[in-house]
Amino acid sequence: MAAAAGSRVSGLLGRSRLLSQPMSSGAHSEEGSARMWKALTYFVALPAVGVSMLNVFLKSHHGEEERPEFIAYPYIHIRSKPFPWGDGNPTLSVTLM
Known part of the structure; x- marks a missing residue:
């Protein structure tokens, strides 16, 4: 019974047009994809910013x-080993100032 159901499903999948088409990274051409990302940038990303x-x-x-x-x-500023610059005590932001 399971074998019959499996063969029926594989027969249906074999006839499907969606599975016979090659899978690609997108359904759009390169120009359409670039246009989509440009529109998303202008109408979604920039207004969100x-x-x-x-x-x-x-x-x-x-x-x-x-x-x-x-x-x-x-317990906030515990150091287990010295920093690799200067004398090992101050942080890098203090050392650069």
């Missing part, structure tokens, strides 16, 4: 919230 920039701008001017005071807990 603009909305994100507007959100950051409005949030930064909305109101300044004070940060909580920094507490230097002893």
Whole structure:
């Protein structure tokens, strides 16, 4: 029974036009694909960047919230070995300044 069902399915798949066509990376030609990505860039990506920039701008001017005071807990800056520059103690950003 399973063999009959398997042969029926393989027969249906063999006659399918979708499976007889070669699989490619896309259904569009190169020009169509380039046009699609160009449109996506202009109509999706750039407006998304603009909305994100507007959100950051409005949030930064909305109101300044004070940060909580920094507490230097002893487990925050644990170093198991020295840094490979200078005397090994300061971070690279402090060393470059």
